Amino acid sequence: MGGQMQQSNAAAATALYDHAGGGASGPMHNNAGPTSDAGDAVMARWLQSAGLQHLASPLASTGIDQRLLPNLLMQGYGAQSAEEKQRLFKLMRNLNFNGESASEPFTPTAQTSGVTASDGFYSQEFRGDFGAGLLDLHAMDDTELLSEHVISEPFEPSPFMPGVSKGFENDFSLTTSRQQKEHLDADVSAPVLTNEKENNARESNVAKIKVVVRKRPLNKKELSRKEDDIVSVSGNGLTVHEPKLKVDLTAYVEKHEFCFDAVLDQHVSNDEVYRVTVEPIIPIIFQRTKATCFAYGQTGSGKTYTMQPLPLRAAEDLVRYLHQPVYRNQRFKLWLSYFEIYGGKLFDLLSDRK
């Protein structure tokens, strides 16, 4: 089914290209005939794939040069609501730029006899701001476009995330006020782009991975052997002082310096570990983000000692958040599973180690 559909799209796209080439000097609607119909059909189907088929017929009957369509559509031509404009914007983004930026010299990706690169769908005019305006047939795969239809349900941002509330103010949420809607209707591209920029900025502000090192104190055995403490901590850096011998057997210490997101020395309590590592993740989970916390290190380095208190503290905070008015009605669900992986086997600790 998908393959068939793509084939028929490919044929139709070629027809549109031919059509544009034949009528490069005049408006496309003047080129009546089968190719014109095919071109209109592609445009109609393209719009239909985003549920915007009602925009196709007015455009066809206006006498507007269809090479200008991408720009016209981008300016919100015919679209009534902010939601429609958003769909148009996403549809436009599915145009295949073939890795070229608009400033790069244009190279046509297909050739048809009698058609030059400056014509039709491939012309600078048609491409407008969108690079090489070849319809990406893969992007027209129905499943992918269906996902474009999913409009996220209104979601109230967490007041705990820095800078989040500002970003969501410009979002196309269904709760957009009338005044905002009018503003968005006036120019749909600007808010979408601003919104995207803000999303990127917000994402880059929140580190995806945070590595925290905890130094444990020397244990009794090490103390009884009068072993040296070879790790010193300073800020978010630590130095390993490695005892070495030169070839002439003179002892010397080689320093290895490392920097992490945070380094906790041996005097730090488990509460402080929680505060630095897991506590900041909890509100992010309520932004519908997945979060993982794990410990690694050599045997006896303190993984169990460090990790053991964290789940209980995290569960307390999670439940506390769930009861906050801002999250209470958002249909969040809390699941808990507890496994041990040992010796290549998985044990369910909430089910008699089955």
Ligand SMILES: Nc1ncnc2c1ncn2[C@@H]1O[C@H](COP(=O)(O)OP(=O)(O)OP(=O)(O)O)[C@@H](O)[C@H]1O
């Ligand atoms: N920060 C710390 N303060 C005091 N004691 C600690 C600290 N970290 C670890 N210990 C002690 O060091 C010993 C080893 O710690 P732990 O069992 O947590 O290591 P581990 O990394 O889980 O080891 P393994 O990989 O062998 O399971 C334990 O007796 C633990 O109580």
